[in-house]
Structures are given as structure tokens and as C-alpha cells.
Amino acid sequence: MSALTVTHSRRQFKFRWSRFFIYLVLIISVVFFLVPIYLLLITSFKSYQEVNMANMWNFPLKLSLESFKYAWFGSETGGYRGLSGNFVNSLILVIPASLTSAIVGSLNGYVFSKWKFKGSDAIFSLMLFGMFIPYQSILIPLVQVLQWISTFTNPIIHAIQGSTVISGSHTFMYWLGELIPGYGTIGGLIMVHVIYGLPIATLTFRNYYAGISRELIEAGMIDGDGFLGLYRHILFPISMPGFVVVLIWQFTSIWNDFLFGIIVTSDPNVQPITVALNNLAGSYIVEWNVQMAGALLSSLPTLLVYIFLSQYFIRGLMAGSLKG
Amino acid sequence: MHLNQKYRLYSILLIAPSVLAILVFVYGFIAFTGVASFINWTKMKIDFTFVGFNNYIRLFQTERFLIDLRNTLTFTVLFLLITIVIGLLLAILVDQNIKGESLFRNIFLFPMAFSFIVTGVVWRWLLAPGNEITGALGVNLIFEKIGLGFLANGWYTDPRIGIRAVVIAAVWQYAGYIMALYLAGIRGIPVEIVEAARVDGASEINVYRHIILPLVRPITLSAVIILGHISLKIFDLVVSMTGPGTGFSTDVPAFFMYDTTFRGNRFAEGSAIAIILLLLVAILVVPYLINSSKVEVER
Amino acid sequence: MVKKHWYIVVALMVVASILMAACQATPTAAPATSEKPSGKLEIFSWWTAGGEAEGLNAIMAVYKGLYPDVEIVNATVAGGAGTNAKAVLATRLQGGNPPDSFQVHAGLEVEKYSPSQYLVPLDDMLDPAVYPADLLAMLKYEDHYWSIPVNIHRSNVLWYNKTVLKDAGIEAPQTMDEFMAALETLKGKGYIPITMGTKEGWEGAHVFEGFLLSFLGPDDYIGLWKGTTAWSDPRVTSALEAFKKMMTYVNTDNAALTWDGAAQYLTTNKAAFLIMGDWAAGWFASQNFTDFGWAATPGTGGQFVALSDSFALPKGAPNETAAKAWLQVAGSKAGQEAFNPKKGSICARTDCDDAAFQAVPATYDYLHATAAEWKTDRIVPSIVHGAATIESWATAFKDTISLFVSSGDVAKTQTSLGQLCVDAGVCK
Known part of the structure; x- marks a missing residue:
């Protein structure tokens, strides 16, 4: 019977609804999903003269990069800041933060999957809860603690940023200072993102390592690997997919974070891009085309990740669903 | 064994920093917020005078907070319902051996690459209502052009719609994600089960109703948990899209908490809002966590 | 091998530079004296754009002219008609990390900063003779003046x-x-x-x-x-x-x-x-x-x-000498005449020259009329x-x-x- 031999085309579609209906619904959905993106794109490529309300849906008559220029560099006459500095802030924030949480998460995952001890599952569950808490419930003490840390680190930061011992190193020293944890520094934000990213990173690696057979570990032990040696020689070399998933997940969620950004940083020179974009878009002195260009620019990294690494991106989303 | 004991010690040492960090930054901080919600901390200077449930009582007498709770409820119910229905529908349709399947999937998932801030900025413009002078804008303008002018409305600026307009943007962002979850679930169902039903002469609709939907029920549960905890603590989207809105028609507890605490310096009340938010999320998540760790043990 | 040494040298240099800078930084942290201000001065406000920002820059230019050794850090926080700024400010004051001077509305708004705990009273810096009595009444809280007013805005x-x-x-x-x-x-x-x-x-x-x-x-x-x-x-x-x-x-x-x-x-x-x-x-x-x-x-x-914008002095301001000089400039005739025409407000002082406002013709008519009403109105x-x-x-x-x-x-x-x-x- 033919029905039994179906292997590759799993479910044949031989019933009442017409294929037409399926495609119709899909295409209507595509319109719903693409309309905002269409508007985002056409508006950001319009010049100021073309941002006419009545023609807001029309394709730009002439592709203009003017709005990107304003969104990126700001406008002295318009009285608003560009996003360029904040874009760099976000990069400086997101790279060390995602790397750190991936590495720590991987080590935790190693323990929680391969060296379970009495109570380790309970500890793991307690950690997981940290993934779901509304961060509002920790913001107030968080600010206090960061302030407290600042009383120690601020003198160091000032000293680093004020020093000019290595000539021409002003910018370098500035960023070095910003990387030190404290209230209002990028280092402070990195610390916060690493800590609150621990549950998801640990979960992903635990689930990933759970799929790796015990025999591999035992073989390693026979080869004389110690506790960390097993991790280094057996697990780490095959962890690449896990790392990619966690890095992408952390990258997108830290890049897209707003709450911690607005709570921890106040100086517009230090704020991450989401906060800067919200300020740019929130003031009515900024024209729509510039706002849209800003929105597009600030989404570029995550869009690139999505476009080029979509399979890992989706796997990260799945990991986030607790399904593993 | 000697080695095992040594390795257990190493294990504990290795996870200790993370566990400690979570203990302090999650549980310790929550405890601090809990204490703060019972004291008289209404100015910058911390005042440890115990006031019992006064902060909570005051909150429940504040109209803005009551409106916020109502908004959250409306938002959560609509957001969950619509997102799950659309997500499931899209998953089923995409699963029908269609041409260009991966293109469709990628388009539906695309919004997940944006931040809530960007989504808010874009939808703020899409749903900008326009007025007597500028004429219709955004979606309203499209409605007018295709002869559906009666559908045009004030969107988020109309207090009667308020938070429901924000739901549209949130659904746009998350429906594709839910589709991907369901699709993975449907694809994970062994072919034999489905084929057996078909051989028995079940109609395609019945195959979905009686075989596939029951089997993807755990995914619905995951979806409820994920979307639910996002929606209860929603903040960014509201900030960038609407702000609190006229008569707080688009306000949410997370925003009120931010306003009260960091702008108004009424830390005690802010803590009380935070604790209420936490309880709401805990009601949703804790049973799920306990359940899934039980399943874990059984395995 | 050579590479390794190179790293050590760099590391040592960094450490040394930190130490040296730390040693250099100590003198500025010394208690305020009447010596000439120098170092950094962080002024905190929510004047980020347009005339407000221009006004702030103008008064900073006056300050720069008087105290060229001071590097002014213009710390502005955008958004929410000052509410975002106030949020940030509160956390900084609480954490013992205050700016040198910050913007506050004259009046009971100062209450939220628990002034007796976080602010320095400025009774000796505010000259009652040059301000109108109504404004002085607005400024006084718990029997002290806590900020120096720079301007007057009209709400109605x-x-x-x-x-x-x-x-x-x-x-x-x-x-x-x-x-x-x-x-x-x-x-x-x-x-x-x-x-x-x-x-x-x-x-x-x-x-x-x-x-x-x-x-x-x-x-x-x-x-x-x-x-x-x-x-x-x-x-x-x-x-x-x-x-x-x-x-x-x-x-x-x-x-x-x-x-x-x-x-x-x-x-x-x-x-x-x-x-x-x-x-x-x-x-x-x-x-x-x-x-x-x-x-x-x-x-x-x-x-x-x-309503009036004013500047306050937090306790523990990192550079109190420079901050006090800033408050002096903010309260001075020259400072207010530089600031207000750009900001689009009238002077808090009663003795500003009308001529200063002619410099900005676009707002002159309005401000000229309002300055007169400020003297006669209730x-x-x-x-x-x-x-x-x-x-x-x-x-x-x-x-x-x-x-x-x-x-x-x-x-x-x-x-x-x-x-x-x-x-x-x-x-x-």
C-alpha cells in the first residue's frame, strides 16, 4: 500500500481543505510579519524631504543614506546624539559578557550533568528559578550593591582613566576603566549580565552534555585525565555547538536588554544601544526617518546573527524553552 | 571511593562561585526587596521602621496600580491566547509539505531578532493614529486606502483600546517563536503513530485533533510559561511604544515600579510592587519547575 | 620567550601607571580650602538639547573663563522632563557617589533628597538682597537654603x-x-x-x-x-x-x-x-x-x-572647591545673564541687564515683558x-x-x- 511506504514526504495532503487555502493564510501571515519591516526599511532610506505623512507607505523616490548618517553621528543642529558611541558600548559589553557566561555555564553544565551529587539537582532547580524571576524584584538591592562596589572601584577607575603614562593611550585607558565593575560602568553591566545569564547558560550546557555518553568520560579516566582534564580533553573539544548556541543566545539577549541598561548606566556615553535608541526615538525633535534608521542600525548585529546563524539561533530559542 | 570523594569536592568547588552568586544576587536580593516592602522607606534615606502590610494596602488603594493589574491581566490573557493560536496554526500550515517552507519559517521567526525597544519604536509609528489635520497615518492610512476606513481607530492613544494595541506588537514578535516550538514538537512525533491513524481512515482534521494536538500539549505548557513570564514583567515594549498612556491605559506594574522606585524614591512601595510581580510569576513558574525536576528524577 | 617578557613589561607599566595616577589623584581629594579650584567638576542636569543645553554651555563658558584649570564634565541625563535624571541622581547620592553639583527645582522638591542628610546648606552663599522675597520663601526648607537659583520660568x-x-x-x-x-x-x-x-x-x-x-x-x-x-x-x-x-x-x-x-x-x-x-x-x-x-x-x-531651576551641593562632592565656585558663578549676574537668554527664562536675580537679553532676538520680546511682570505680578x-x-x-x-x-x-x-x-x- 502506498500509504505505508511514505517515508520522506511524511504527510500527504489529500483532503478537503484546498492547498489554496493554506497558501492564502500563509501569505496573509507573511504580510503581517513583513509590513513593519517594510516600513522600517523604506522609511530609513528616505531623506528628510521625503518623509511625508501621506506617502509614508510609498517606496522612497530616491534611496538616501542621510537618515543613517544622522542616526549614527547625531545632529548638532537637531540637538540629538548619534548612536555610534552606544553601538560601541554595546559591543564592548556584549562580547566579554557572553564569553564569560558561556565558559562558566559550560563548567557548571559539566558538573551538573557528569558529576551529580546528592542535592545537585535541587541546587540546579534553584538556579533555574533565577531565569524566570522578574528582575524588578532584585533591582533595588542590585543598585545598592553596585553603588557599594563603586566605593571601592571608583578610585581605581579614576586613576586608570586619568593616567597618561602610556602616551596616546587615552582611549584605551578610558575603556579599560569602563570595564571595571561598579555602578554606571560597562563593567558593572557585564557583571550583572553574566550573573543573571548563568541559569540559562548552565541549563543549555547541562542538557547538551547529558547527551554525551558516560563511556567517553570513563575512557578519559582510564587515559589518566583528572577532573579538569576530562573537561578539557573530552568535553570541551566537542562543546562547539553548545558554545555557539549559548553565545548566540547571550549575545542577542544582552544586546537587546534595556532594563539593566537603564538601571545600571546613566551616563549617555556609557549607555548601551537600546537605551540610546529609546532616548533618540522618545524625543520628538527626531524625525521618523532618523528613528527608523536608528532602529535598523541598532538591530544590525542581531539581524546578522539571525541571517547567518539562524539554525543555531533557533536552537538557542529552543533551549530557552526548557525543552533541551 | 576516594577518587569520587575528591571529585565531588572539586565539583562543589567548581560550581560554588555560580551558586554563591545566584544565592546572593537572586535569593538574597529577593529577601532584601521583601524586607524593604514592609518598612517605611519613602525617601532616599532608608528608614527601617516596620510598617507591616501598609505599603501593600496603600498600593491596592492606588488607582494606578489597580489599573496596572487589570492591564497586565488583559495583556497576558490576550497575548497568550493569540500568540499560541497563531503559533500553532502557522506550525500546522508550515508542516503541510508546502513549497518554500524554510522561507516561511524564517520570515515568521524574523521578529525574534529585534529587541522590544526596536519593536516598540516601529509599532509606535505603524499604529500612530494621525488626527484631523495630518490625516490618517500608519495602519489607519492603509485601512482608508483599501476602503476599510471604518476600521481606523486611535490604537494605543485610545484609552478604550490601550494595552490591547501593545498586544499586537508583542504577538508580532513572539508568534514565530511559538510556531517554531510547535513545529519541533510536531516533527518529533513518530511517523508511525500518525500513519497508523491515517491507515485506519482518520480524516486529516481528526489526525490533528486526536493524535497530534494531545501529543504537543507539553509544548503548550512551555509556551504558556515562557509567554506568561514575559508578559507579566513586560516593560521595554511599553516604554518604547507608548509610555503609561492616557489615564494609564497602557501602564503596567513593571513601569509603575520603575516610576515609584527610581523616579519617585518611594522604595518601599516599589519593593511591594516588585514582590507582587514576583508572586504572580512564581504562581506560574514554580509548579512547572517542581514538576519538571520530578520528571527529571523519574528519568 | 621574548613575547612573554613583553607582556610582563606591559603589565608592570600598567600597574605602575595606576599607582602613580592614584598618588597624583590624592591631593585633589583633600578638604576644600580657599585655594584656586582645579581638577574635574561634574555638573549634573537634564538639559540635554536645544536652548537648555545652549544656556548650560554658556554658563559653563563663563566658569571656564574664570577657572581655566577646571575641567567641566557635563553630565546630562535625557528624557522624561527630568524624571530620568532624578532617578539617576537619587541612586548616586544614596551610593555616596554624588556629582559635584546638580540641578533641582527650587521649592519643596528638595525634600526628597533628605537635604539634612545628603546636601550642604548654602545659607552663606546665597545673597538675599539680590533675590525677590517670594523666591527666597520658595527656596527655604527646614530653615535653610539648599540651592542657588539661576532662573525663573513661568508656568501659566x-x-x-x-x-x-x-x-x-x-x-x-x-x-x-x-x-x-x-x-x-x-x-x-x-x-x-x-x-x-x-x-x-x-x-x-x-x-x-x-x-x-x-x-x-x-x-x-x-x-x-x-x-x-x-x-x-x-x-x-x-x-x-x-x-x-x-x-x-x-x-x-x-x-x-x-x-x-x-x-x-x-x-x-x-x-x-x-x-x-x-x-x-x-x-x-x-x-x-x-x-x-x-x-x-x-x-x-x-x-x-x-518655578525656578537651581543648583545644589551634595555632601561629599568630590571637588567641593570647584563646586562652590560653580555655585558662585550660577548665582552671579554674569552667569545668569549668559544662561538665561539662551535658556529662554528670566534671571532669578533682580539686577540683570535687559541688554543681555537683546542678544537673543527670538525670545527677547517675551522675556522682556515677563521680566517686568515678574516684578509686579503676584x-x-x-x-x-x-x-x-x-x-x-x-x-x-x-x-x-x-x-x-x-x-x-x-x-x-x-x-x-x-x-x-x-x-x-x-x-x-
Whole structure:
């Protein structure tokens, strides 16, 4: 019977609804999903003269990069800041933060999957809860603690940023200072993102390592690997997919974070891009085309990740669903 | 064994920093917020005078907070319902051996690459209502052009719609994600089960109703948990899209908490809002966590 | 091998540079003396754009001229009409990490900073002789002056588009009745009679404070905040009803707009009126819009709802010497004459020269007239802008009026307003 031999085309579609209906619904959905993106794109490529309300849906008559220029560099006459500095802030924030949480998460995952001890599952569950808490419930003490840390680190930061011992190193020293944890520094934000990213990173690696057979570990032990040696020689070399998933997940969620950004940083020179974009878009002195260009620019990294690494991106989303 | 004991010690040492960090930054901080919600901390200077449930009582007498709770409820119910229905529908349709399947999937998932801030900025413009002078804008303008002018409305600026307009943007962002979850679930169902039903002469609709939907029920549960905890603590989207809105028609507890605490310096009340938010999320998540760790043990 | 050594050298250099810088940094942290200020000076404000930012830069330039050794750090926080800035400021003061000086509205707003704990009293820096008595009364809290005022803004101003009014054949209204009649006429002519943005939640309350004054008069308006006028007073009801009626003439997208977004309807000849503080004059100028006229909010002629920006000195300011010099400049004639024409406000001091304001022709006419009225009008404090009452009451007041904008429930709003007074501990 033919029905039994179906292997590759799993479910044949031989019933009442017409294929037409399926495609119709899909295409209507595509319109719903693409309309905002269409508007985002056409508006950001319009010049100021073309941002006419009545023609807001029309394709730009002439592709203009003017709005990107304003969104990126700001406008002295318009009285608003560009996003360029904040874009760099976000990069400086997101790279060390995602790397750190991936590495720590991987080590935790190693323990929680391969060296379970009495109570380790309970500890793991307690950690997981940290993934779901509304961060509002920790913001107030968080600010206090960061302030407290600042009383120690601020003198160091000032000293680093004020020093000019290595000539021409002003910018370098500035960023070095910003990387030190404290209230209002990028280092402070990195610390916060690493800590609150621990549950998801640990979960992903635990689930990933759970799929790796015990025999591999035992073989390693026979080869004389110690506790960390097993991790280094057996697990780490095959962890690449896990790392990619966690890095992408952390990258997108830290890049897209707003709450911690607005709570921890106040100086517009230090704020991450989401906060800067919200300020740019929130003031009515900024024209729509510039706002849209800003929105597009600030989404570029995550869009690139999505476009080029979509399979890992989706796997990260799945990991986030607790399904593993 | 000697080695095992040594390795257990190493294990504990290795996870200790993370566990400690979570203990302090999650549980310790929550405890601090809990204490703060019972004291008289209404100015910058911390005042440890115990006031019992006064902060909570005051909150429940504040109209803005009551409106916020109502908004959250409306938002959560609509957001969950619509997102799950659309997500499931899209998953089923995409699963029908269609041409260009991966293109469709990628388009539906695309919004997940944006931040809530960007989504808010874009939808703020899409749903900008326009007025007597500028004429219709955004979606309203499209409605007018295709002869559906009666559908045009004030969107988020109309207090009667308020938070429901924000739901549209949130659904746009998350429906594709839910589709991907369901699709993975449907694809994970062994072919034999489905084929057996078909051989028995079940109609395609019945195959979905009686075989596939029951089997993807755990995914619905995951979806409820994920979307639910996002929606209860929603903040960014509201900030960038609407702000609190006229008569707080688009306000949410997370925003009120931010306003009260960091702008108004009424830390005690802010803590009380935070604790209420936490309880709401805990009601949703804790049973799920306990359940899934039980399943874990059984395995 | 060579590479490894290289790293060690760099590491040593970094450590050494940190240590050296740390040693160098110590002297500036020494207690303030009368020596010449130097080092960094961090000035914290929410003046990020337009005339406000220009004004701040101008006063900083005056400071730079006097104290070239000081590097000014202009720490501004954008957004939310200063609310975002205040949020940041509070956390910094609490954490013992204050800026050197920060912006605060003159008046009871200072209460939220627990001044006796976090601020330095400035009684010896403020010269009572050069400030008007009404302003001094506003500034005093717990028997001390906590900040140095730099300017005066007026809250109760009705702005209008001259061309639109001419086209509709109406004069600027003086009374509430004239105002309502004008709104009706304008509506018939197809204009937005009055434009308003209510996005940030304070704008409705801003208009309403003018209405309260209009119906209650200055003494009873002030009485509302002292507990001597009852909130159940029928004139409060009338004010609410008038406000509700006015809201029917407002642009329908008001909830989507901030005040300056809404003001664009006025500058493009689409709307006739706008009730907004006189920072609008500076904003009109920045838009190259000159076709505006002004009057007091209907029924408040001869009364001046005032607010004032001032600078305070936090305890533990990192560079107190430079900060005190800054406050001196902020309070000086030269400083205020540099700042105010750009900011679009009048001097807090009474002795500024009119000539200084001629430098900015776009706002000169308005500021010239207002400076004269400041001397003759009855001064009453603004609620919404921190002068009349403590911030928590002002915030609750804003929230209540924001709710009223959408609900239109007069009785319920009046009851809530009364309850707020009880909550604040002023009424019983």
C-alpha cells in the first residue's frame, strides 16, 4: 500500500481543505510579519524631504543614506546624539559578557550533568528559578550593591582613566576603566549580565552534555585525565555547538536588554544601544526617518546573527524553552 | 571511593562561585526587596521602621496600580491566547509539505531578532493614529486606502483600546517563536503513530485533533510559561511604544515600579510592587519547575 | 620567550601607571580650602538639547573663563522632563557617589533628597538682597537654603498662533469664558483649538494648575497645599469641569505626543493655542517660529505661577572647591545673564541687564515683558514643577489628573485629590 511506504514526504495532503487555502493564510501571515519591516526599511532610506505623512507607505523616490548618517553621528543642529558611541558600548559589553557566561555555564553544565551529587539537582532547580524571576524584584538591592562596589572601584577607575603614562593611550585607558565593575560602568553591566545569564547558560550546557555518553568520560579516566582534564580533553573539544548556541543566545539577549541598561548606566556615553535608541526615538525633535534608521542600525548585529546563524539561533530559542 | 570523594569536592568547588552568586544576587536580593516592602522607606534615606502590610494596602488603594493589574491581566490573557493560536496554526500550515517552507519559517521567526525597544519604536509609528489635520497615518492610512476606513481607530492613544494595541506588537514578535516550538514538537512525533491513524481512515482534521494536538500539549505548557513570564514583567515594549498612556491605559506594574522606585524614591512601595510581580510569576513558574525536576528524577 | 617578557613589561607599566595616577589623584581629594579650584567638576542636569543645553554651555563658558584649570564634565541625563535624571541622581547620592553639583527645582522638591542628610546648606552663599522675597520663601526648607537659583520660568502662559487667531477673528482671551468661546469658534473654523501632548503624564496637570489658580485665586490656591483651602471646595469642581470641557477641544492624538510634538501643530498653523511653561518660547525660537503671541492662562492675569531651576551641593562632592565656585558663578549676574537668554527664562536675580537679553532676538520680546511682570505680578508656586509641594504629593497629583484626562469623572477626581492631601499629612 502506498500509504505505508511514505517515508520522506511524511504527510500527504489529500483532503478537503484546498492547498489554496493554506497558501492564502500563509501569505496573509507573511504580510503581517513583513509590513513593519517594510516600513522600517523604506522609511530609513528616505531623506528628510521625503518623509511625508501621506506617502509614508510609498517606496522612497530616491534611496538616501542621510537618515543613517544622522542616526549614527547625531545632529548638532537637531540637538540629538548619534548612536555610534552606544553601538560601541554595546559591543564592548556584549562580547566579554557572553564569553564569560558561556565558559562558566559550560563548567557548571559539566558538573551538573557528569558529576551529580546528592542535592545537585535541587541546587540546579534553584538556579533555574533565577531565569524566570522578574528582575524588578532584585533591582533595588542590585543598585545598592553596585553603588557599594563603586566605593571601592571608583578610585581605581579614576586613576586608570586619568593616567597618561602610556602616551596616546587615552582611549584605551578610558575603556579599560569602563570595564571595571561598579555602578554606571560597562563593567558593572557585564557583571550583572553574566550573573543573571548563568541559569540559562548552565541549563543549555547541562542538557547538551547529558547527551554525551558516560563511556567517553570513563575512557578519559582510564587515559589518566583528572577532573579538569576530562573537561578539557573530552568535553570541551566537542562543546562547539553548545558554545555557539549559548553565545548566540547571550549575545542577542544582552544586546537587546534595556532594563539593566537603564538601571545600571546613566551616563549617555556609557549607555548601551537600546537605551540610546529609546532616548533618540522618545524625543520628538527626531524625525521618523532618523528613528527608523536608528532602529535598523541598532538591530544590525542581531539581524546578522539571525541571517547567518539562524539554525543555531533557533536552537538557542529552543533551549530557552526548557525543552533541551 | 576516594577518587569520587575528591571529585565531588572539586565539583562543589567548581560550581560554588555560580551558586554563591545566584544565592546572593537572586535569593538574597529577593529577601532584601521583601524586607524593604514592609518598612517605611519613602525617601532616599532608608528608614527601617516596620510598617507591616501598609505599603501593600496603600498600593491596592492606588488607582494606578489597580489599573496596572487589570492591564497586565488583559495583556497576558490576550497575548497568550493569540500568540499560541497563531503559533500553532502557522506550525500546522508550515508542516503541510508546502513549497518554500524554510522561507516561511524564517520570515515568521524574523521578529525574534529585534529587541522590544526596536519593536516598540516601529509599532509606535505603524499604529500612530494621525488626527484631523495630518490625516490618517500608519495602519489607519492603509485601512482608508483599501476602503476599510471604518476600521481606523486611535490604537494605543485610545484609552478604550490601550494595552490591547501593545498586544499586537508583542504577538508580532513572539508568534514565530511559538510556531517554531510547535513545529519541533510536531516533527518529533513518530511517523508511525500518525500513519497508523491515517491507515485506519482518520480524516486529516481528526489526525490533528486526536493524535497530534494531545501529543504537543507539553509544548503548550512551555509556551504558556515562557509567554506568561514575559508578559507579566513586560516593560521595554511599553516604554518604547507608548509610555503609561492616557489615564494609564497602557501602564503596567513593571513601569509603575520603575516610576515609584527610581523616579519617585518611594522604595518601599516599589519593593511591594516588585514582590507582587514576583508572586504572580512564581504562581506560574514554580509548579512547572517542581514538576519538571520530578520528571527529571523519574528519568 | 621574548613575547612573554613583553607582556610582563606591559603589565608592570600598567600597574605602575595606576599607582602613580592614584598618588597624583590624592591631593585633589583633600578638604576644600580657599585655594584656586582645579581638577574635574561634574555638573549634573537634564538639559540635554536645544536652548537648555545652549544656556548650560554658556554658563559653563563663563566658569571656564574664570577657572581655566577646571575641567567641566557635563553630565546630562535625557528624557522624561527630568524624571530620568532624578532617578539617576537619587541612586548616586544614596551610593555616596554624588556629582559635584546638580540641578533641582527650587521649592519643596528638595525634600526628597533628605537635604539634612545628603546636601550642604548654602545659607552663606546665597545673597538675599539680590533675590525677590517670594523666591527666597520658595527656596527655604527646614530653615535653610539648599540651592542657588539661576532662573525663573513661568508656568501659566497661554501661547497662540497669531495668524490662526487673526483668521478666526478672535483676540487673545483674558477670562475662562472668553477662552471657551474662542475654542468653539476655532473648532468651527476647522483648526485644532488647543494642542496638547499628554504622553509623559505631567502635561495635563501643568494645564490644570493654571485652571486651579484661575478659579481659586492666589491665596486659596496656595491654601490647597497648606491645608487651609478644602479640596472639596466648589471652585475646585468648577476648575475640573472647565478642564474637562477644554479637553474636548484638544487634538485627538494628544496621548501619543510630548508637549513639543504637540506644539508643532501650533508652529505649522494647524492649532491655535497651547498652554505650556515659557520654555516654549525658547523652543519656538529653535524652530525659527516667530508668529506667536502670549497671554496669561485665562483668568490668571496679574499672577505669575513660578518655578525656578537651581543648583545644589551634595555632601561629599568630590571637588567641593570647584563646586562652590560653580555655585558662585550660577548665582552671579554674569552667569545668569549668559544662561538665561539662551535658556529662554528670566534671571532669578533682580539686577540683570535687559541688554543681555537683546542678544537673543527670538525670545527677547517675551522675556522682556515677563521680566517686568515678574516684578509686579503676584507670585505663586508651581505644583507640577516642584515648587509648591513635596515631590510625592506632586507626583500623585499628576497621576490623578492624568487619570482624569481619560476618565472625565469630576466627582471621583475631586475625592482623590482630597485624599492625596490627607496622605501627604497636610489635611485631616
